[in-house]
Amino acid sequence: MILRPGLVWLALAAATPAQATDAVAGRQKALACAVCHGPTGVAVAMDTPHLAGQPARYLATQLRAYRSGARQHEVMSVVAKPLKDADIDDLAAWFSSLQISAQPPP
Amino acid sequence: MILRPGLVWLALAAATPAQATDAVAGRQKALACAVCHGPTGVAVAMDTPHLAGQPARYLATQLRAYRSGARQHEVMSVVAKPLKDADIDDLAAWFSSLQISAQPPP
Numbered sequence: 001m002i003l004r005p006g007l008v009w010l011a012l013a014a015a016t017p018a019q020a021t022d023a024v025a026g027r028q029k030a031l032a033c034a035v036c037h038g039p040t041g042v043a044v045a046m047d048t049p050h051l052a053g054q055p056a057r058y059l060a061t062q063l064r065a066y067r068s069g070a071r072q073h074e075v076m077s078v079v080a081k082p083l084k085d086a087d088i089d090d091l092a093a094w095f096s097s098l099q100i101s102a103q104p105p106p
Numbered sequence: 107m108i109l110r111p112g113l114v115w116l117a118l119a120a121a122t123p124a125q126a127t128d129a130v131a132g133r134q135k136a137l138a139c140a141v142c143h144g145p146t147g148v149a150v151a152m153d154t155p156h157l158a159g160q161p162a163r164y165l166a167t168q169l170r171a172y173r174s175g176a177r178q179h180e181v182m183s184v185v186a187k188p189l190k191d192a193d194i195d196d197l198a199a200w201f202s203s204l205q206i207s208a209q210p211p212p
Contacts, residue, residue: 023211040208040209040210041208042206042208043161045161046161046162046163046164047161047163047164047167048161048164049155049160049161049164050156050159050160050161050206050208052206052208053156053206053208054155054156055149055151055152055153055154055155055156056152057152057153058152058153058154058155061153070178071177072176097211098208098209098210098211099208099209099211100148100156100158100159100206100207100208100209101206101207101209102146102147102148102156102158102159102204102205102206103146103204103205103206103207104146104204105129105203105204105205
């Protein structure tokens, strides 16, 4: 089996926590998120993504993109604007800590 | 209980398939997506979102945003470019058909 450097890096990254974050603090900060994304990160609206179990780095990247304007959404662009880096990392830690399982259709 | 018109619309929309889509066709079309997003829409890479169980309308909106350039990603912007509307709707139907459950931490 030949591993490309990019794949090795990905494997290492997956095994190592990216940064010191606080899922408990994130849970408190996520109370406002529950209005759209649900109390356990499972949204009920058809236009709203589930956040439960999403990789923390993906969530943090998206929140930073909303904050910077690189990604746009009428609600999220406003909500993300005042977030500090620690808020973003805590929120990402909280939602990624929610375990999900997927069941394919029969 | 007083329902605002917007809420009624949302409830109706949730109960009614938005359009004729084909999750079975989407499953076939999604084979390439599995490289990053996993065979059942649960990604393994830290930068890649899980797609399993996401609302079809959310997924279709994001794919159209990648196709138009409104949302940017080094892989998705390329992958989404040639997709037809039917491809997008089928892919969204497939990934949204995967049931997920979320388990909060103790």
